[in-house]
Amino acid sequence: MDENVPLVIPEVNPEAMAHVKLGSGKGALIANPNCSTIICLMAVTPLHRRAKVKRMVVSTYQAASGAGAAAMEELVQQTREVLEGKEPTCNIFNQQYAFNLFSHNAPIQLNGYNEEEMKLVKETRKIWNDKDVKVTATCIRVPVMRAHAESVNLQFENPLDENTARDILKNAPGIVVVDDRASNRFPTPLEVSNKDDVAVGRVRRDVSQDGDYGLDIFVCGDQIRKGAALNAVQIAEMLL
Amino acid sequence: MDENVPLVIPEVNPEAMAHVKLGSGKGALIANPNCSTIICLMAVTPLHRRAKVKRMVVSTYQAASGAGAAAMEELVQQTREVLEGKEPTCNIFNQQYAFNLFSHNAPIQLNGYNEEEMKLVKETRKIWNDKDVKVTATCIRVPVMRAHAESVNLQFENPLDENTARDILKNAPGIVVVDDRASNRFPTPLEVSNKDDVAVGRVRRDVSQDGDYGLDIFVCGDQIRKGAALNAVQIAEMLL
Numbered sequence: 272m273d274e275n276v277p278l279v280i281p282e283v284n285p286e287a288m289a290h291v292k293l294g295s296g297k298g299a300l301i302a303n304p305n306c307s308t309i310i311c312l313m314a315v316t317p318l319h320r321r322a323k324v325k326r327m328v329v330s331t332y333q334a335a336s337g338a339g340a341a342a343m344e345e346l347v348q349q350t351r352e353v354l355e356g357k358e359p360t361c362n363i364f365n366q367q368y369a370f371n372l373f374s375h376n377a378p379i380q381l382n383g384y385n386e387e388e389m390k391l392v393k394e395t396r397k398i399w400n401d402k403d404v405k406v407t408a409t410c411i412r413v414p415v416m417r418a419h420a421e422s423v424n425l426q427f428e429n430p431l432d433e434n435t436a437r438d439i440l441k442n443a444p445g446i447v448v449v450d451d452r453a454s455n456r457f458p459t460p461l462e463v464s465n466k467d468d469v470a471v472g473r474v475r476r477d478v479s480q481d482g483d484y485g486l487d488i489f490v491c492g493d494q495i496r497k498g499a500a501l502n503a504v505q506i507a508e509m510l511l
Numbered sequence: 512m513d514e515n516v517p518l519v520i521p522e523v524n525p526e527a528m529a530h531v532k533l534g535s536g537k538g539a540l541i542a543n544p545n546c547s548t549i550i551c552l553m554a555v556t557p558l559h560r561r562a563k564v565k566r567m568v569v570s571t572y573q574a575a576s577g578a579g580a581a582a583m584e585e586l587v588q589q590t591r592e593v594l595e596g597k598e599p600t601c602n603i604f605n606q607q608y609a610f611n612l613f614s615h616n617a618p619i620q621l622n623g624y625n626e627e628e629m630k631l632v633k634e635t636r637k638i639w640n641d642k643d644v645k646v647t648a649t650c651i652r653v654p655v656m657r658a659h660a661e662s663v664n665l666q667f668e669n670p671l672d673e674n675t676a677r678d679i680l681k682n683a684p685g686i687v688v689v690d691d692r693a694s695n696r697f698p699t700p701l702e703v704s705n706k707d708d709v710a711v712g713r714v715r716r717d718v719s720q721d722g723d724y725g726l727d728i729f730v731c732g733d734q735i736r737k738g739a740a741l742n743a744v745q746i747a748e749m750l751l
Contacts, residue, residue: 326719328664332572332653346610350594351594354590354594365695366701370656370701371699372653372699374697374713376695379695382715382716383673383713384715384718392718407664407717407719407725409664409727411660413653414655415611415653420651424568424664452619455605455614455616459606459611461611473614473623473649475622475623478645479566479632479645479646480647487647487649489614489651
């Protein structure tokens with residue numbers, strides 16, 4: 272765990288509010304954000320500070336644990352049933368989860384986004400205190416037990432090459448860079464499970480953008496650790 | 512199956528070549544493309560014809576079947592082992608696949624993209640005969656047995672609202688639209704498994720772009736059916 276992060280983890284309270292002073296000097300009351308948002312922003316905020324994110328396209332790979340212990344148990348039960356050739360039991364989710372994936376089960380809003388996706392859009396603006404940042408997201412539930420993954424495409428206002436980005440991430444609190452191209456070793460949900468740090472890898476210049484104005488990254492974080500109390504402190508640190 | 516698609520499926524041959532005449536009147540030899548590319552382009556090409564795609568950001572959720580029958584067997588074996596509390600057997604892949612996900616195992620190129628991702632970039636240009644179309648992709652292997660899923664973000668040159676896009680997709684050959692917001696029913700790999708059609712849903716205006724110049728969609732297709740012979744015929748149809 273990074274030395275900047277306090278070792279004492281307070282009780283988990285998703286509704287915890289942190290009263291923080293923004294960089295601009297304005298005070299703001301920040302709700303402890305959604306777990307997909309905080310895992311994404313733990314990695315992207317240090318890059319945003321350097322090069323200013325104009326637009327971000329996020330696709331999530333979300334674990335059963337995000338829906339609670341009963342959802343994790345249902346994934347185990349369904350997997351056993353499918354392996355035995357039985358019909359899977361669907362209590363928590365309305366369809367087979369074992370060896371399958373589906374659009375996040377949060378309610379769909381009038382604009383066609385589900386609530387999980389709109390949290391990524393709205394909370395990014397709030398946390399960065401930047402109403403102009405453009406974000407879109409597609410949130411998908413995958414048959415992973417614990418820890419979320421996210422594919423993040425970034426467009427910057429100022430140039431940021433991939434080596435500088437990797438160095439920034441290596442020095443960022445709460446981040447571990449796992450980006451070994453030679454051995455094809457990158458972040459996985461399993462490796463971050465039960466850990467505080469968010470893992471970042473696949474850091475590369477986006478070939479769909481000119482020059483050094485775009486990056487693709489892949490992040491994994493254990494939202495049970497990251498998604499609640501711990502991050503409230505780290506958000507405050509990022510904003511101060 | 513759409514009536515435009517021949518009912519006789521020739522033998523699967525991933526190297527099959529289709530000699531087709533392009534819309535411009537130029538002849539071209541087109542290699543039967545990569546399975547992620549064809550599943551994506553089955554859905555996107557009808558939209559591209561209407562509104563011209565400028566840039567596309569793809570994140571994949573790829574099944575075990577893409578790596579062959581032995582990979583599917585390894586996923587089953589690993590899953591049984593993990594459920595029994597044993598160490599998973601890793602022969603095909605170099606890490607745990609059961610209840611986990613990882614960056615696609617194709618070799619990484621000098622630019623940091625793996626070969627699977629660069630096929631999406633290069634083959635899209637080739638199939639559309641458009642060297643200017645900008646594509647980026649992140650390819651991830653998920654613990655799904657069969658059929659790939661893809662989250663696709665689109666930027667268009669001309670406006671295309673989501674209702675028109677949905678109508679275009681409903682009338683496109685080889686496509687089935689599964690987009691029921693009220694019941695949260697969208698495409699899943701399980702539902703397209705062993706089917707020829709590519710399922711498309713989550714069709715919505717991209718809130719990160721102004722006006723009707725952007726869409727997000729989610730597609731699923733069984734690459735064992737779609738990834739080889741059948742699509743060679745459909746590519747030829749799309750280009751004629």
